[in-house]
Amino acid sequence: MEPVGEGGEELRRADGELILLWTLPVLGVIWLSAFLLFPGFVQPMSPTMSAEEVAAFYRDPENLPRIRYSMIVFNWFAVGLIPILALIVLQMRRMAHRTPIFSYAIIACAAGGPTTFLMANLFWLTAAFRPERDPAQTMMFNDLAWVTFSSQVGFLIAQSVILALAIYLDRQERPVFHPWVAHFNLVVAALLVPAAFVGLALEGPFAWDGLLTFWVRNIAIGVWIVVMGVVLGQAITRQRAEDEALAA
Amino acid sequence: MSAAAVEAAPAAPSGSLIRKIAWHWRYDEKRELWIGWWTLVIFYNLYGVLFFVLARTQPPPEPSLTPAEIVQWFADRHYGLLYGYALVFIVGGATAIMNATLAYTMRRMSVSRAFAYSYLVIYALATLPGMLIMGVVCTVGAMRPDRDPELMSWLYDFAFLSFEGTMGVFLIGSLVWMTAVLLDKNRVFPKWFGYLNLCNALTEVVVAPAWIFKRGVFAWDGAIAWWINMAVFVTYTAVFLSLLRKMILREDFGTGPLPELESESTGALEAAS
Numbered sequence: 353m354e355p356v357g358e359g360g361e362e363l364r365r366a367d368g369e370l371i372l373l374w375t376l377p378v379l380g381v382i383w384l385s386a387f388l389l390f391p392g393f394v395q396p397m398s399p400t401m402s403a404e405e406v407a408a409f410y411r412d413p414e415n416l417p418r419i420r421y422s423m424i425v426f427n428w429f430a431v432g433l434i435p436i437l438a439l440i441v442l443q444m445r446r447m448a449h450r451t452p453i454f455s456y457a458i459i460a461c462a463a464g465g466p467t468t469f470l471m472a473n474l475f476w477l478t479a480a481f482r483p484e485r486d487p488a489q490t491m492m493f494n495d496l497a498w499v500t501f502s503s504q505v506g507f508l509i510a511q512s513v514i515l516a517l518a519i520y521l522d523r524q525e526r527p528v529f530h531p532w533v534a535h536f537n538l539v540v541a542a543l544l545v546p547a548a549f550v551g552l553a554l555e556g557p558f559a560w561d562g563l564l565t566f567w568v569r570n571i572a573i574g575v576w577i578v579v580m581g582v583v584l585g586q587a588i589t590r591q592r593a594e595d596e597a598l599a600a
Numbered sequence: 601m602s603a604a605a606v607e608a609a610p611a612a613p614s615g616s617l618i619r620k621i622a623w624h625w626r627y628d629e630k631r632e633l634w635i636g637w638w639t640l641v642i643f644y645n646l647y648g649v650l651f652f653v654l655a656r657t658q659p660p661p662e663p664s665l666t667p668a669e670i671v672q673w674f675a676d677r678h679y680g681l682l683y684g685y686a687l688v689f690i691v692g693g694a695t696a697i698m699n700a701t702l703a704y705t706m707r708r709m710s711v712s713r714a715f716a717y718s719y720l721v722i723y724a725l726a727t728l729p730g731m732l733i734m735g736v737v738c739t740v741g742a743m744r745p746d747r748d749p750e751l752m753s754w755l756y757d758f759a760f761l762s763f764e765g766t767m768g769v770f771l772i773g774s775l776v777w778m779t780a781v782l783l784d785k786n787r788v789f790p791k792w793f794g795y796l797n798l799c800n801a802l803t804e805v806v807v808a809p810a811w812i813f814k815r816g817v818f819a820w821d822g823a824i825a826w827w828i829n830m831a832v833f834v835t836y837t838a839v840f841l842s843l844l845r846k847m848i849l850r851e852d853f854g855t856g857p858l859p860e861l862e863s864e865s866t867g868a869l870e871a872a873s
Contacts, residue, residue, distance in 0.1 A: 399743075450853055451632045452707065456700035456716075460724035461693060467728055471736075488748045492755075495740045503689045503736060510693025517635065548689035551682040551739035 366592040369442070372435045373588060376581045379432040382425065390422035391415045392476075396561035399498070399554040406494050407487035410480055419480045423473055430469050433577070437462035440515070440580065443529070443587050447522035454518040461511040468504035472497045498560045502550040508573065512541035533583050543572040633848045636701025640844070643694045644837060646687075647731075655684030657738065659830075660760055660821045663814045667749035670756045674741045681742040685735035692732055699723040702840075705847060706777070708858070709784035718776050726769035734763040764820040765811050767804040774801040786857045789843050800836045803829040 387393050397409065409415055437458060444455040475497035479490050519527065519534035546557070546564035557563040610627070613619045624631055651658040656677050665673060674681070699720055706716040737759040741752055778797035781789045809818035810825040817823040850858045 449632060450629060451704055453632045453636050453697070453700045453704050456703050456720055457696040460696035460699055460720055463721065463724045464693065464696065464727055467725075468732065471728075471733075488751060492740070492747065492751050495744065496736065499740050499743070500736050503686070503739065504732065506689050506692030506732070507696065508693070509690060510696050513693075514697055521631065545690055548686040549682075551686065551743045554743070 366588065366595060369439055369588050370592075372439055373581070373585055375432065376436055376577070379429060379436075380577065380581075382429050382432070386422045386425040386429070389418050389425070391418050396566050397494070397498070398561050399495075399559050403487035403491040406491045407483065407485075410483040410490055410494075416480060416483060419476065423477045423480070426473050427470065427477070430473060431466045434462050434466060436577075436581065436584070437511075439584055439588065443584065443591075444515075444518050446591070447518055447528050448524040449518065449521060454514055454521075457514045458511060458518075461507045461514070464507035465504075465511065468500060468507065472501035472504075475500060499550055502547050502560045502565050502569070505544040505547050505569065508576075509541045509544050512537040512544075512576070516541075528587055529583055533579075536579060537576075540572050540576045543568050629853070630848055630851060633701065633704070633851060636697055636704070637841075637844055637848055639694055640698045640701060640841060643691060643698060644841075646691060650684050650688050654687070655680050655738070657681070657684075657734070657759075657763075660764065660826060662821055663757070663760065663810075663819050665753075665756070667753040670753050671745070671749050673756070674738075674752060675745055678742050678745065681738045685739050688731065688735050692727060692735075695727045695731075696724065701844070702777075705788055705844065706780045708786060708847070708851070709780055709788045710786045711780045711783050715776055715780040719773055719780075722769050722773040722776065726766070726773065729762050729766040730769065731763070734759045737762070760820050761811065764807060764825060767807055771801050771804040774798070774804070786855075787860075788847055788858055793839065793843060796836055796839060799832055803832045 391414075392409070397406075401409070410419065441455045441458050441462070444458060445452070447454075449455075475493050479493035479497065483490065516534040516537040519529045519531065519537075522528055547569040549558045550560050550565050553559045553562070555562075558565055560566060610623075612623050612627075624634065628634065661673055702723075703716040703720040706719060707713065709715070737755050741747070741755040741759070774797045778794045778801065781794035781797065782791060807825045807829055810820040810822070813819045813822070818825060820826065846861065847858065850861055852859055
């Protein structure tokens, strides 16, 4: 594409951003497929399983390839959300703030969240690497994987709270995001809190297969990704239209 | 950038704390910086309470415990570990805004943006090995007290070694800050604070023997690896919190040297914030 005067540069930059944004639905399909492929998620593994049962889960010839393949896919694509968070950072830069502190903080969260998930992923893959291991050891790796996966909500909570603060303080005629996006982020942050208590119970809503820790938390994360993807798309499209109007 | 600045701000109210906070939220140009500063103050204190009082993993226990003693160690603080680290997991992400605020001090200096960005990324990374891994591993240890003592011993070592033995991020992070302070011409921080950063960096050097010794001053609970380290860290933190507060009061959102404070009693800002 030939640059069109001054605005040409801007247009091409927005195009690159739209390409990054459209990786999100692709990423969503990949994540959902890997989630359904992992035999421990569809009906979440219970923390009350004995060491022998956990070892049998990994040794089962039906399960083992599905555990490995799903976790390899997660290892490839877990960090796929980072470009989307980078786009959110760019939108935050357009907010009416005096300092870049909030956008810096989202960059810090963007690095932290996926890394904690990758740690869980490594524990699952390590447990599956030698399923013939002593069941007590397999169980320990399985515990480390599930506790890391479930309890590490801190960066996600911070991300939502910081984003909400940034939106509330974006005081201009046409704010980048509507205030409801901030309210929505606070609700998501609150829904993630119970999962941190995963170590306290082997049964019930706080256990890693429980209503709050597994279902509410994971659905909240999924809804956050969809909603933020949509409002981000709207903000980028609007910015693009404004840039085009300026270039014309 | 200045939509809020155009409005004439009424005088800061005296009276209830809520009204003061509401005023700052509405009119204070420096609210982003004050949010960062208060997050730093509140969360450093909170982490202190969680690690020292609730989880009781600080000061650290001896590395030389036998597996049976380690099982007992986990049993003695079962709920403390589980509740303490659950709270750490919830508020752990606050480090993002804390480090972002400290990175901003470097952005306000006359130095390259590279310093602020390096500091931000190094400390974002530091939260994992420096705090969260220990929490996860202690939670896993506490949640099944009947686990094989040999495995409990591995969890215990992994928890404390990851926490005490994560050195480079704080070493390089402090050196980045030190270099920025020493090069800065905007007088954001006094030069002696640059050298205090060097002290903090050196404590991370002398901690290395904790990976080798199980007893004595060099062990992870020893005078060198833990007590001196902690004393320097607490001093360093208290100093930069107070310097940061001064910096925020002096901030003029310009790019040149920060103006000096006319007098310590300038403004209700400070009293209320």
